[in-house]
Amino acid sequence: MAGPGRGRSARGCERPRRAPPGSIGRGPLRARAARGMDAAGLTLKLLLLGDSAVGKSSLLLRFTDGAFEPCLKPTVGVDFKVKKMVVDGHAVQLAIWDTAGQERFRTLTPSYYRGAQGVVLVYDVTRKDTFAGLESWLNELEMYTTKSNTVKMLVGNKTDKPDREVERREGLQFARKRSLLFIETSAKTQDGVQHAFEELVIKILQTPGLWDKSTEKRGVQLMESSAQQNKSLCGAYCPLS
Numbered sequence: 001m002a003g004p005g006r007g008r009s010a011r012g013c014e015r016p017r018r019a020p021p022g023s024i025g026r027g028p029l030r031a032r033a034a035r036g037m038d039a040a041g042l043t044l045k046l047l048l049l050g051d052s053a054v055g056k057s058s059l060l061l062r063f064t065d066g067a068f069e070p071c072l073k074p075t076v077g078v079d080f081k082v083k084k085m086v087v088d089g090h091a092v093q094l095a096i097w098d099t100a101g102q103e104r105f106r107t108l109t110p111s112y113y114r115g116a117q118g119v120v121l122v123y124d125v126t127r128k129d130t131f132a133g134l135e136s137w138l139n140e141l142e143m144y145t146t147k148s149n150t151v152k153m154l155v156g157n158k159t160d161k162p163d164r165e166v167e168r169r170e171g172l173q174f175a176r177k178r179s180l181l182f183i184e185t186s187a188k189t190q191d192g193v194q195h196a197f198e199e200l201v202i203k204i205l206q207t208p209g210l211w212d213k214s215t216e217k218r219g220v221q222l223m224e225s226s227a228q229q230n231k232s233l234c235g236a237y238c239p240l241s
């Protein structure tokens with residue numbers, strides 16, 4: 001059965017994963033938080049969730065660096081990247097958390113979820129088990145999320161591959177049933193990737209109470225030591241100094 005941490009491996013390559021230039025990478029977190037609002041405007045916390053190897057890190061890499069790596073190793077613990085964008089005239093800074101799909105690498109679960117305004121829930125359209133696992137991820141989300149109105153987007157990834165096991169209409173149906181935004185993507189060809197994050201941010205900005213100043217005090221400092229990852233993950237805001 002699929003679900004948090006139970007997805008089968010679908011990588012087929014073992015080359016070590018390198019952090020791309022400019023990335024905060026999979027090692028120690030190097031970001032420092034300041035205040036909730038800064039010159040870049042508002043900072044929003046987004047999470048990537050889904051079974052192992054569905055392409056969460058690849059979507060993040062494509063979105064933040066415009067790159068794709070055919071051989072990525074599993075995320076261990078948590079990765080974190082920042083991306084600035086202007087959406088509907090609003091300058092926003094996205095603090096995007098990439099979580100490990102494999103259970104054995106998931107050590108900080110409740111902290112990931114705290115204060116997230118948006119969640120990208122990813123499955124692989126060529127692996128039915130990752131689609132079946134969505135319910136477990138939604139249950140986990142319900143258990144740990146601290147905001148009742150967190151915006152959720154369902155993403156069916158790897159549409160470039162020929163061996164599809166989940167049809168678009170199945171994804172759409174599931175998303176409708178669970179009140180999720182929905183889009184299909186390919187991190188490889190970049191199809192739909194920018195659109196997915198833009199739509200999510202637009203919806204967050206349209207949701208009253210999700211990003212207003214009352215949550216500004218939640219900003220915390222992210223330390224350089226990897227040991228600190230356990231203790232000081234972001235709240236609603238994670239601005240960098």
Ligand SMILES: Nc1nc2c(ncn2[C@@H]2O[C@H](COP(=O)(O)OP(=O)(O)OP(=O)(O)O)[C@@H](O)[C@H]2O)c(=O)[nH]1
Nearest residue numbers: 052053054055056057058070074075101158187188
């Ligand atoms: N063809 C194709 N391959 C992809 C796509 N997205 C990711 N991959 C490949 O799928 C494998 C797994 O991708 P990752 O991005 O590491 O998956 P993940 O969900 O972050 O995995 P965990 O870190 O274990 O949770 C990698 O070898 C990627 O290159 C895609 O859109 N198309």
